[in-house]
Amino acid sequence: MPAIAHPDRNFKYWLISPAIFLLLLIGLFPLIFSLVVSFMRISMLETDRSFAGPVNFVQLFHDARLWQSLAHTALIIVIALPVELLLGLAMAYLFLDTMPGRQILISLLVLPTIISPIVAGATWRLLFDNRYGPINQILGWFAGHPVAALWTVNPRLVYPAIIFCEIWQWTPFMFLILLAALSNVDRSLTEAAEIDGARFWRSFRYIVLPAIWPVMSIAILIRGLDLFRIFDIIWALTAGGPGTMTETISVYAYVQGFQQFETSYMAAIAFLVIALLTVIVTFAVRRMGLAK
Amino acid sequence: MFNRRDFGKISLAAGLAAAMGRPAWAASAADNAVKAAQQYKGRTITIVWEAGLQSLDPTHFSGPKWKELTGMDVKVVEVATAEMFTKIMQDYKSEAGAYDALNVIPAWMPDLAQAGALEVLDPYVEKYAYAGELQTIAPTYRDNWMKVGGKIYGFPDDGDVFIMYYRRDIFEDPAVQKAFKDKTGKDLAVPKTWADFDVVGTGLTDILKDKGIYGAAFFRQPPYAMFMFEERFRNEGGKFFDADTMKAMINSDVGVKVFTGMRNENKFMPPGVEQFGFVENLAAFLQGQTAMTISWPPYGRWAEGYGTDQEALNWVPKTTIAGKVGYALPPGGHPELAAGFSLSISSTSKNKDAAYLFIQWLNSEEVSRQRVQLPYTLRDPFRDSHYSDPGYLALWPNAKDYLAALKQASQTGLLDLSLLQTDKYEEVLRQAISKLWAGDDPKTILNAAAADWDNITQKIGVDKQKAVYASWAANSGAYPKV
DSSP: OOOOOOOOTTHHHHHHHHHHHHHIIIIIHHHHHHHHHHTBOOOTTOSOOOBOTTHHHHHHHHOHHHHHHHHHHHHHHHHHHHHHHHHHHHHHHHTTSOOTTHHHHHHHHHHHHHSOHHHHHHHHHHHHOTTTOHHHHHHHHHHTSOOOOOTTTOHHHHHHHHHHHHHHHHHHHHHHHHHHHHHTSOHHHHHHHHHTTOOHHHHIIIIIHHHHHHHHHHHHHHHHHHHHTOOHHHHHHTTTOSTTTTOOHHHHHHIIIIISOOHHHHHHHHHHHHHHHHHHHHHHHHHTTTTO | OOOHHHHHHHHHHHHHHHHHTOOTTSOOHHHHHHHHHGGGTTOEEEEEEETTGGGHIIIIIIHHHHHHHHSOEEEEEEEOHHHHHHHHHHHHHHTOOOOSEEEEOGGGHHHHHHHTOBOOOHHHHHHTTOHHHHTTBOHHHHHHSSEETTEEOOEEEEOOOOEEEEEHHHHTOHHHHHHHHHHHSSOOOOOSSHHHHHHHHHHHHHHHGGGTOBSOOOOOSHHHHHHHHHHHHHHTTOOSBOTTTOOBOTTSHHHHHHHHHHHHHGGGSOTTGGGOOHHHHHHHHHTTOBSEEEEOTHHHHHHTTTTTTSGGGTTSOOOSOTTOEEEEOOTTSOOEEOSOEEEEEBTTOSOHHHHHHHHHHHHSHHHHHHHTTOTTSOOOOOBHHHHTOHHHHTSSTTHHHHHHHHHHHHHHOEEOOOOTTHHHHHHHHHHHHHHHHHTOOHHHHHHHHHHHHHHHHHHHOHHHHHHHHHHHHTSTTSSOOO
């Protein structure tokens, strides 16, 4: 009998090499290329494509509008994220027990999350419109006189309008994730605590929260990152205005790259964002114990 | 010695003489284009066109007709106005050659020409005998929207200009006239200055508000209001830059006066006017809620109901003011030639001759006359003959007045600011206007805007921009003639 030839020990690597090559091509190459671009002078309006050194990165530190846009982003995260979390948790508790029409209600509640954010933003813009939108009309019924609130123009109203839209669209996401997490909490533990006289808050703090924390922390992380790159709703509602008052880092990067055509500077902004997010995510993963 | 104006007159006269003196057997520019294009039968040319109503021209009218005449297909790439510059530059930078012909906003021409994205058209004009008919384009458009550095880069193809529309029935109503006289001590007349406009607007709002009519409304969203600021600033005597130092001068006393005036006028306009865009303002005027407005030419056609029975225009509110509209130049008398379009050829096109012949045919006397009368597109008259075309004059009872106003506007109109990287300057203006509506102090806003303009100029290069500005400012429509 002929001896069976042993397969090449590296055969397994050959098998996975196309997939690895593809991943590198679509993942790593653009990243490296963007880094290269960020050190050049590429603008769609200039023919000069020479090496610029760290000029674009130095400019980042002198660009007040950039840091303002980061502050605007932080403001939205700091307000919207806790509200979405608390509302989502409250809704999840509400729907934890069986009730008539529960499935249908859950399906309806989740609807906003399946709408494209740019469509949601455009729709809210119409709703907030002073002339044709119903919001001012409804407020007028309560106020007893016509209300002409300019939600996308008045500096006191633009952030409430943006944050309201954001919360409307993404609280159901928190709700769905937390409902799944709460459903998996061992009821016997909470019932035992109740029998032992533990009130809701103690039961939640020492039994429910530890049980749902891994899922909840992932939800916080996902929504936090989503909020960091918030673009569509703001673009549709205010386009970053009045002035640059609601310009977030994503909006600013878009303006630089696709309206001002500063390709290299936009790449530098993108790397600043990557660096910031890497630090934040690493810190969050450690603090939340997700690495475990 | 000849000056620029004399030279223009002589050129025009020579052009007209050449056109009028053409022997009967000589072919028109449209005929020349069709005849020459027949050798390209079976080819497809791709043209970038503004998305929406504008593109119904090549998809419903000119494209099929060109196919019928030459056997060439026309592929229309519809692009939103805000994306057009980007798409054109992307195609050029990537050398993809995806586009053959282009619609270009004239203010972009210096940028596109400097980048090398546009083909120089002079050799084609000569080769296909178009020089004569080019001369019959209305002088403002011909002299200002066609060339960069003395070379032809585009054919002016859309006579965009702002016109004041007013309600004749209100201005001629004896009861309103009396009430206005009692209130202001002045005779009611269509305002010719911005000071008059404020008096008339306030007065009419006070008199007619109970009937749901306001003295005026404008589109106030920053992309539109930006044009209105540019117009009014220059009508009031403002200069954008110090021509020697290139320091921005929009924060001058004139700028502050204009900004302050713009914000104060909102008080006699409908509530929420700060959010009005093209459609909101149109709706308010067509529904009879405003006595005056300023906008592009389609408002005038739609106010008379022309073409609004077409399916493509079913979104236009039904007019309640047909037969009641008058036309005038906006206060100051020098309206903005806001935006507009020229037809150009992409320098990376692989079908340059074929594409050129298509745009020559589109732009020709014969074909453009039909195109500016298409009810569903937004192309506005831009040739001398368009303003006196018997077909157009018969479209509605007072079309004569409308065309006369457009012609007058084209003669006195002011060009959009056009520099290197114009959109950066415009973005600053748009932001400044949105801050104005948000209630910030006009002087503070304009100081910040001027500082931003100075930074942009510094970054581009003062000397480089100074040369471009000098060239732009030398155009007949850059600033009102003193």
